[in-house]
Amino acid sequence: MKPYYERAGIALYHGDCHEVFPVLEPGKFSVMLTDPPYCSGAATSSAKTADPVAKYCQNGDAKGRPTFSGDAKDQRSFVAWSVFWMSACRRLLKDGGYGLVFTDWRQLPSVTDAFQAADFTWRGLIAWDKGLSSRSPHKGYARHQCEYLVWGTNGKCRPRADAGPFPGCHHESVRQADKFHIVGKPTELMVKLVEFCPVGESLIDCFAGSGTTLVAAAKSGRYGVGIEREEANCEIAARRLDRFFESPERQEN
Template identity: 30%
Template sequence: MNTPVIIGNATLYLGDCREILPTLPKVDAVITDPPYGLGIDGQKESMRRDGSQLRKHHEKLGWDGAIPDGELMQAVLAAGTQQIVWGGNYFSDDLPSSRGWLVWFKGQTGLTMSDGELAWTSLSIPLRVKNLHRTHLWQESPEHPTQKPTELMIWCLSFVPDAQTILDPFMGSGTTGVAAMNLQRSFIGIEREPKYFDIACRRIDDAQRQGRLIA
């Protein structure tokens, strides 16, 4: 296992979460967005009508070829006292029943992409909906083909207000970590793809520096 990168109160691991999770202490909350197994890890560049870039090109790396198996999902759940797992409908065979679902409604219907996304949680709360237009993500110039908006992940963190250490075993480009930095929480992230690990390090470092400026 590689030595983690420490950025302020964030600890970031480049590697396979199967190997790294057993070495970590239990955290307050796991908030994560695992691969859905839809094969959309690659993405062609697309442009706006004014000629500016809407989506970046992403080469196909194979990480979205299958969903995490049951053994890995159980390890992910066991890593935290509380859990929020995006794409929970794709992992229904491996997740307990829950009343506390979160919904991201993307503000548009009928497109080739989904109208919204579902997050399974271990929380005993009523179902909650976040209305956040998909263009909020485009305004962030996403650097990962399945990147979530930072505002959405900050919303997730609002449901675990007492959780001081957040873990994301499928860190991607680091949005969960950026949200944690915005709320001055501690963060542990794991990402196996070096390209996205480097992006996550940069984004989390930027968020740390912005937080210090605000403070």
């Protein structure tokens, strides 16, 4: 299998995780940093199987961004699926490599269960504070202001001389000009999170979306591999990476 995009130590594969994992080298990566489909945002079966645009975009307006598949699992199948891909990805990590997986408050218990079932050593949570623009259904309700990263290691957490301790909470607002996926994360947030990966080493993002993790890796002197099954998002990611590699910012470095 050839990458959909490859340049300067960054590679993006178009396909499902189970199709791509076998072509990657076991023990190659220092960090798994990924944002899988949450399969969240709905209380009923019919709502859960709705298009993600309806579930996650205010007033159902995606602002021209493509939707994605794989977000309609119930909780039991979500856990089983998560154990599958986390286990397979953990085998691609170095001993002591980090795993960081985004989730929301609804699926947090499921993700922590799956993370441990996949034989990661769970070491805590990192909060992402999205700010006071976050949605609240009505007055008298607490805002859904934070999402979370379940984090841990593939075995022991070894002391680092080059970086850390890392923040346990990040404050980054969502800016529409920097949002290329309907549930995309801010680029500056991902730049901070890729610091878990030593400079010059490689990370993997199993659900690359619009390529923000890969852009952050490139900006920060890391290498990276992403996997994304929606071709529309692969094309967005490729354009973003080309813009970075051809930008004055890159040329000056």
